[in-house]
Amino acid sequence: MALTGRWHCDIVGVMDDKFFDNWTNQVRKGMLELCILNEIRGQRMYGYEIVRRLRKIDGLIISEGAIYPILSRLKRQGFVETSIQESAEGPARKYYELTKQGRQMVSRMNDYWRSISTVTDSIEKG
Amino acid sequence: MIALSKSARKSLDDYLRQARAYLRGSRTVDADEVEQNISEHIENALEGASEPVSCDELEAVLDKLGDPQQWVPEEELAWWRQLILRLQTGPEDWRLAYISFALFVAALVMASYTSTRVLVSLIFASFLASRAAISQTPDSKQLKAQKWLLYPPLIVVYGFMLGALLILPLLLLIPLAEQYETHFGRLQWELDYWFVAFSVMFAATGVWWGILALPVLIFGKKMTVLLRPFADAYRVKWPLVMLTIGLGVMIVSAIVGLVYYTYFT
Numbered sequence: 001m002a003l004t005g006r007w008h009c010d011i012v013g014v015m016d017d018k019f020f021d022n023w024t025n026q027v028r029k030g031m032l033e034l035c036i037l038n039e040i041r042g043q044r045m046y047g048y049e050i051v052r053r054l055r056k057i058d059g060l061i062i063s064e065g066a067i068y069p070i071l072s073r074l075k076r077q078g079f080v081e082t083s084i085q086e087s088a089e090g091p092a093r094k095y096y097e098l099t100k101q102g103r104q105m106v107s108r109m110n111d112y113w114r115s116i117s118t119v120t121d122s123i124e125k126g
Numbered sequence: 127m128i129a130l131s132k133s134a135r136k137s138l139d140d141y142l143r144q145a146r147a148y149l150r151g152s153r154t155v156d157a158d159e160v161e162q163n164i165s166e167h168i169e170n171a172l173e174g175a176s177e178p179v180s181c182d183e184l185e186a187v188l189d190k191l192g193d194p195q196q197w198v199p200e201e202e203l204a205w206w207r208q209l210i211l212r213l214q215t216g217p218e219d220w221r222l223a224y225i226s227f228a229l230f231v232a233a234l235v236m237a238s239y240t241s242t243r244v245l246v247s248l249i250f251a252s253f254l255a256s257r258a259a260i261s262q263t264p265d266s267k268q269l270k271a272q273k274w275l276l277y278p279p280l281i282v283v284y285g286f287m288l289g290a291l292l293i294l295p296l297l298l299l300i301p302l303a304e305q306y307e308t309h310f311g312r313l314q315w316e317l318d319y320w321f322v323a324f325s326v327m328f329a330a331t332g333v334w335w336g337i338l339a340l341p342v343l344i345f346g347k348k349m350t351v352l353l354r355p356f357a358d359a360y361r362v363k364w365p366l367v368m369l370t371i372g373l374g375v376m377i378v379s380a381i382v383g384l385v386y387y388t389y390f391t
Contacts, residue, residue: 047167063191063192063193063197064167065197066196068167068197069149072154072156076156093166094162094166
């Protein structure tokens with residue numbers, strides 16, 4: 001009986017982990033875009049610098065390479081623009097900065113996130 | 127440009143090739159730009175490392191960059207890339223079915239644009255993929271929905287093979303007609319000639335069916351392997367019916383031909 005109970009707990013535990021992983025993946029996907037846009041909101045940055053800063057946020061980045069397709073997509077959508085600048089320390093760097101459209105978008109996204117966050121907090125507190 | 131050891135260079139080239147191949151399938155991302163960014167990232171990450179950079183040092187950077195397949199969500203990929211992904215990651219027993227059906231559809235789509243040789247090759251490849259999938263399944267009843275993907279090429283190939291085998295003597299009419307045209311000039315309807323010729327051909331077909339029925343009767347169970355899964359329900363009565371029909375056709379055709387030849391020509 002005890003053994004069966006333990007198996008049940010193990011299986012439920014694995015299912016819980018899978019559910020949590022799926023959920024965090026979905027949250028992370030949207031959050032990563034928001035964090036990238038917020039990072040370059042105040043100042044222009046090159047790709048590796050963005051990665052280095054976002055790396056500090058625990059659990060946000062699973063694979064660092066995922067940042068670059070997002071930057072490319074944001075550029076295609078007109079939210080960011082790039083400029084190349086020579087660097088004394090190494091290779092020429094491609095800097096990213098927000099466009100006017102990008103600044104408007106990140107403001108909207110931040111507002112939305114704040115309202116969602118407020119609601120989830122109040123639900124959690126009952 | 128940072129100097130890499132030979133093995134590190136190879137490792138980097140492989141990684142970039144893999145990334146490029148994967149990102150080319152994305153509708154929302156500029157693959158060349160991302161590749162350039164990745165190269166720049168690696169340069170920055172290896173800054174200060176002793177040169178030539180070893181494979182281990184490079185691998186540590188590539189590990190952090192992650193598998194390119196994780197970079198772009200599946201729904202943002204082109205349809206063909208999604209299809210390849212499904213084939214790579216889908217259930218084992220469905221992959222051959224997808225391949226077989228894709229080849230068959232490709233043959234149909236290209237039918238009017240390509241040569242017969244390409245068409246036959248595609249159909250034959252599709253047929254082999256279907257047969258391989260069926261060989262993996264001990265009981266054809268387990269195929270379920272896969273049947274819709276696996277059966278079309280089998281029906282075409284088996285249908286063509288069986289049809290050609292069964293009417294082989296009738297096909298001899300084609301050279302006969304050509305010979306007739308050579309000897310008697312322009313091909314025209316000569317009732318006497320063609321009536322007797324058809325009788326002979328049908329009689330020959332009857333004999334041929336009788337001949338075909340004999341090996342099926344003797345090696346029946348072994349021969350069903352050739353026609354899987356359609357011959358899985360093989361019964362001994364099948365060749366007996368074929369033999370009977372063959373003999374019947376032969377006797378009727380011979381009688382009709384002889385009577386016509388004797389009394390009407």
